[in-house]
Amino acid sequence: MSESILVPPPPAFAQGALVTSYAAYEALYRRSIDEPAGFWGEEAARIAWHRPYDAVCDAHARPGEIAWFTGGRLNVSYNCVDRHAAVTPDRPAILWARNEPGEYETITFRDLQERVGRFANVLRAHGVKKGDRVCIYLPMIPELACAMLACARIGAVHSVVFAGFSADALRERILDADCAVVITADEGLRGAKRVPLKPVVDAAVAGLESVRSVLVARRTGAAVQMVPGRDLWLADELARQRATCPIEWVDSEDPLFVLYTSGSTGKPKGVLHTTGGYLVYAATTHRYVFDAREGDIHFCAADAGWITGHSYIVYGPLANGVTTVMFESIPTYPDAGRYWQVVDDLRATIVYTAPTALRALLREGDEPVRKYRRDSIRVLGTVGEPINPDVWRWYFDVVGDGRCPVVDTWWQTETGGILIAPLPGAIACKPGSATLPFFGVRPLLIDDDGKVLEGNDVAGNLCLAGSWPGQARTIYGDHARFLATYFSRFPGYYFTGDGCRRDADGYYWITGRVDDVLNVAGHRLGTAEIESALVAHEAVVEAAVVGFPHSLKGQGICAYVITRPEFDAWDREELAGALKEQVRKAISPIATPDRILLVRGLPKTRSGKIMRRILRRIAAGDFDPSGFGDTSTLAEPAVVDEIVALARGG
Ligand code: ATP
Numbered sequence: 001m002s003e004s005i006l007v008p009p010p011p012a013f014a015q016g017a018l019v020t021s022y023a024a025y026e027a028l029y030r031r032s033i034d035e036p037a038g039f040w041g042e043e044a045a046r047i048a049w050h051r052p053y054d055a056v057c058d059a060h061a062r063p064g065e066i067a068w069f070t071g072g073r074l075n076v077s078y079n080c081v082d083r084h085a086a087v088t089p090d091r092p093a094i095l096w097a098r099n100e101p102g103e104y105e106t107i108t109f110r111d112l113q114e115r116v117g118r119f120a121n122v123l124r125a126h127g128v129k130k131g132d133r134v135c136i137y138l139p140m141i142p143e144l145a146c147a148m149l150a151c152a153r154i155g156a157v158h159s160v161v162f163a164g165f166s167a168d169a170l171r172e173r174i175l176d177a178d179c180a181v182v183i184t185a186d187e188g189l190r191g192a193k194r195v196p197l198k199p200v201v202d203a204a205v206a207g208l209e210s211v212r213s214v215l216v217a218r219r220t221g222a223a224v225q226m227v228p229g230r231d232l233w234l235a236d237e238l239a240r241q242r243a244t245c246p247i248e249w250v251d252s253e254d255p256l257f258v259l260y261t262s263g264s265t266g267k268p269k270g271v272l273h274t275t276g277g278y279l280v281y282a283a284t285t286h287r288y289v290f291d292a293r294e295g296d297i298h299f300c301a302a303d304a305g306w307i308t309g310h311s312y313i314v315y316g317p318l319a320n321g322v323t324t325v326m327f328e329s330i331p332t333y334p335d336a337g338r339y340w341q342v343v344d345d346l347r348a349t350i351v352y353t354a355p356t357a358l359r360a361l362l363r364e365g366d367e368p369v370r371k372y373r374r375d376s377i378r379v380l381g382t383v384g385e386p387i388n389p390d391v392w393r394w395y396f397d398v399v400g401d402g403r404c405p406v407v408d409t410w411w412q413t414e415t416g417g418i419l420i421a422p423l424p425g426a427i428a429c430k431p432g433s434a435t436l437p438f439f440g441v442r443p444l445l446i447d448d449d450g451k452v453l454e455g456n457d458v459a460g461n462l463c464l465a466g467s468w469p470g471q472a473r474t475i476y477g478d479h480a481r482f483l484a485t486y487f488s489r490f491p492g493y494y495f496t497g498d499g500c501r502r503d504a505d506g507y508y509w510i511t512g513r514v515d516d517v518l519n520v521a522g523h524r525l526g527t528a529e530i531e532s533a534l535v536a537h538e539a540v541v542e543a544a545v546v547g548f549p550h551s552l553k554g555q556g557i558c559a560y561v562i563t564r565p566e567f568d569a570w571d572r573e574e575l576a577g578a579l580k581e582q583v584r585k586a587i588s589p590i591a592t593p594d595r596i597l598l599v600r601g602l603p604k605t606r607s608g609k610i611m612r613r614i615l616r617r618i619a620a621g622d623f624d625p626s627g628f629g630d631t632s633t634l635a636e637p638a639v640v641d642e643i644v645a646l647a648r649g650g
């Protein structure tokens with residue numbers, strides 16, 4: 001079984017790592033649990049405080065009432081920009097990889113300080129004050145990071161909405177967070193596609209009196225309509241302002257941003273993060289999990305519109321003074337070698353991406369990878385979904401040449417930063433497992449009756465005891481929903497919504513959302529495990545597994561599978577039979593799918609996650625779109641119609 005395969009940290013890497021052995025990890029972990037104030041106090045000392053905090057964490061806090069570094073005052077923009085500009089002004093802060101292959105722009109810490117200062121003055125001129133919310137709907141251009149940091153500089157709260165969402169989804173988010181200023185661009189570029197943004201904003205804010213100003217960055221120069229009195233070109237506004245903007249020192253618990261979850265399980269929630277704890281946690285996890293240090297070039301290929309981008313493109317790396325890459329394009333433009341071209345051109349040392357991107361690249365084979373040297377890479381990371389063991393191996397063996405540790409990082413929008421992941425120099429990995437908790441993190445597995453499962457070799461609902469600095473503080477404007485969503489199912493604990501197994505060695509394996517953990521004839525099966533078994537078959541590119549009501553077994557298993565084009569000529573029945581056999585052999589006969597649907601695409605959120613709740617409805621024979629829930633975050637809604645047609649036919 002995959003459970004017993006151990007991949008130790010590559011020795012050459014481990015030697016020079018920040019944490020070099022399991023024993024060292026364990027000692028630090030113990031200290032973080034036994035003496036959280038001491039442990040986090042030391043980490044917080046890497047951050048500049050305008051006024052020292054009174055207490056590391058609020059010892060009297062009730063679950064769901066969370067406060068860290070109380071009484072402290074600081075500013076995130078100062079920590080990420082000014083203090084580095086003072087010492088290393090010429091170091092690149094942001095390396096922007098434009099959509100056009102081979103085109104880059106370097107922004108030093110000195111440049112960034114100027115740009116952020118000017119931007120912050122623009123916001124002030126538009127009446128933005130401390131605590132006001134600003135909506136950012138921008139593509140991956142430097143203005144996006146500058147806008148976030150400019151908000152932070154004046155104590156305003158940003159709400160970044162991924163620049164791919166529809167007008168309705170954007171409008172809903174602008175209204176929910178009550179944003180008076182929206183920052184956007186004429187268009188975005190994603191590979192060969194131009195993505196109109198300004199027209200989307202126009203539709204989103206039509207008739208909304210609450211939106212006073214729309215600031216528009218020019219990316220492509222496309223003609224757009226400008227509404228007089230409301231819309232202004234960002235460049236003109238910036239040109240009016242000086243670069244010096246005084247810093248607004250804020251309380252540790254003042255809000256830094258609102259960010260809506262990806263919506264793969266339901267209506268997106270406006271997750272609110274505050275200042276001190278979030279910054280300390282983003283910086284600390286970035287340093288340890290990626291073994292980050294001065295001189296690193298951190299290439300996180302996510303969009304800054306997701307929490308991954310917030311914490312590991314912008315705040316974590318910049319707080320640590322590490323150069324960060326902003327990648328405007330997509331992994332397959334102009335071909336599947338694009339990531340590795342960026343790596344070679346910029347000498348990137350850390351690469352952080354998602355299983356969905358890796359699956360797409362693996363499909364194109366090794367050649368586009370081997371064409372590039374990739375010798376600058378030290379650490380490889382993944383986030384967003386369970387990574388299939390086969391994909392993990394490919395990442396490790398081919399992309400990293402067996403030289404670079406792979407860190408599979410489990411976390412959520414709500415957790416602010418990574419919670420379960422291997423420290424790259426210290427922890428032996430098991431492909432497909434996020435391995436062990438980060439410092440200060442206490443994972444618990446709880447059964448459906450609320451009993452905490454002790455010991456190893458157990459599976460249940462993944463919960464967290466206590467708090468960690470990066471934990472979300474509330475859902476914007478709805479604290480009752482925050483408590484109900486995360487703290488009521490298992491009183492006293494934060495409930496993640498994910499199912500998880502702790503194996504005989506104490507390693508954590510995320511089995512999928514608890515809604516996706518199947519109970520087949522009394523056996524608990526993780527959808528992730530079945531999907532990995534399917535992906536291990538040479539014909540399969542991607543698979544999504546869901547349960548459906550079954551009269552005998554309780555739940556039956558339905559697999560939606562995308563196959564490689566080379567297998568198009570195969571007999572469909574035969575192929576489905578081969579795939580069933582594959583799962584039977586890899587896991588057990590119990591896990592054999594009852595139905596296999598060979599589909600062309602899967603319904604995914606714009607962050608690349610499969611929306612299994614829709615697939616569940618379809619598998620249950622319920623084709624009425626009104627039962628699919630909030631689909632505003634779907635990347636390609638047409639995929640759903642295709643699957644429905646296929647399911648009806650089959
Ligand atoms: P919503 O909460 O609205 O349904 P979402 O959960 O998809 O949206 P995110 O906060 O972006 O939004 O995603 C967090 C989830 O992603 C986790 O709860 C988990 O299910 C999954 N996930 C993230 N990283 C990993 C990982 N390394 N392994 C397995 N699952 C992961």
Ligand code: MG
Binds near residue numbers: 261265412
């Ligand atoms: Mg979630």
